[in-house]
Amino acid sequence: MLKTTRRDFLKNGSALGAALGTGGLARIANAQEVLKVGVVYVSPVAEIGWTKQHSLGAAAIKEALGDKVELTIIDNIFMPQDAERVFRELASSGNKLIFGTSFSHGTPLQKVAPRFPNVAFEHCSGIVHLPNLGTFEAKYYEGTFVAGAAGGYMSKSGKIGFIGGFPIPDIVGPANALLLGAQSVNPAATCNAIFLNSWFDPGKEKEAANTLASQGCDVICSMTDTATGVQVAGENGAWSIGYASDMSKFASGKQLTAFTLDWTSDYVNPAKAVAAGNWKPEVRWDGLAAGVVKMAPYNDQIPADVKVKLKQLEADIGSGKVHPYGGELKDQDGNVKVPAGSVLSDADIRGMNWFVKGMIGKLA
Missing domain, CATH: 3.40.50.2300 (Response regulator)
Incomplete structure (x- = not known):
């Protein structure tokens, strides 16, 4: 080579x-x-x-x-x-x-x-x-939905934090799915989102993670090209969710899982x-069915029965039994975007430029 x-x-x-x-x-x-x-x-x-x-x-x-x-x-x-x-x-x-x-x-x-x-x-x-x-x-959103469910089970505050590089559909969609996964466990869960406008800026990412922790977010997912998010989350005693690779070695024992890419x-x-x-x-x-998206090992602190539920959720998403963007879904302003009994189309997923209800933050 x-x-x-x-x-x-x-x-x-x-x-x-x-x-x-x-x-x-x-x-x-x-x-x-x-x-x-x-x-x-x-x-x-x-x-x-x-x-x-x-x-x-x-x-x-x-x-x-x-x-x-x-x-x-x-x-x-x-x-x-x-x-x-x-x-x-x-x-x-x-x-x-x-x-x-x-x-x-x-x-x-x-x-x-x-x-x-x-x-x-x-x-x-x-x-x-x-x-x-x-x-x-x-299909990153499949992984973030499962990870969000893990966060929903383990969060005490019901507040999830998300750090993204840019507010583009490839990032906005997974952020929405993260919250929807948490809401599948805790309907009252919310998610604070911060965009760095950079793929690689550890300084900004550290500041964002500290901000989210100060806002009461006790689960933080960072969709960037560094381990800074999981590291800072761990330092603040918050759970973290890794992206692309298993980042558990940087997380002070606090990574719940990671949605990895193969x-x-x-x-x-x-x-x-x-x-x-x-x-x-x-x-x-x-996504999960093809093995391009894979979930990293679940944290040992997650109860055994919850791990079983998360594994089943993986299988159900892979088989199509569960769709992360199944309706009814509303946007931040309460407008129905996906009616009950329907799912968001692939084209709309790949062009997602709106936040679901419960997301806190702006795309502009």
Whole structure:
């Protein structure tokens, strides 16, 4: 596996090779030919978090294909102009499959993909699809609903806290589901939400977690790319909920669970498809049933009978018996958004830009 730095790649990328020709996605010529795969991370790989989970997915390609694959990993690419150049150079240098791992990689991928029609592009968190650009995403809301239920069982104040990077649908939806999960146990539960307007700002995250604790929130979920939220929650004696990775080692024994992400299938299956010559752009959006979303071990302080209920809830969501956004659902102003007996449509979930009743905070 080749891992290079953002600086080195951007400096030397123009010399990496001639642009690939046009045409369909060709099959690997023979068993001896190596599949070249490029993966671009939005941040450096840390011990836990969003990029860590993507690194595990990329590593699974190597494990699955062995010497028949060559990986080029570029990290810390977050500026659109840098990302466009990186994607272009990866395609020009013979990579037949290229992954972008952040919503911010969307516009650069949409510009580069049409110029390399015989290269397969995969975009995590993407919303635009092209003949050679597929997308994949996780149903985070399924995990936050289960985690919220755990919080509802364990909270004494009935006040949940949520910290998000940005008020976008991918974050607003899981925040709503967190509260709805808590309300499935305690209908009077509320949730205070704070957005950092950053994916990585430990200072702001620490301040937000302390603020939530001072407001009486005794369960705090932080949907960012650091363990700061669970750490500060533990320091304040509050329960915490981890995101992307199991963050229990940072939580002073107070992590209830974490909704973790396993991208293995989203990396390995496209790599195998490109190698076999039958890759097609897909829209993949999976959760608990597919194992893309998984719940970390439940805290030993959660009563045994509650753990049984949480495990059953996982199974019921996976089977479709329980839908986190089942009606009746009202927004903050009391307007009915989902009538009783109905569920929110997939399109409305993916475009959610409103808070459910009981959420305290603003999206603007």
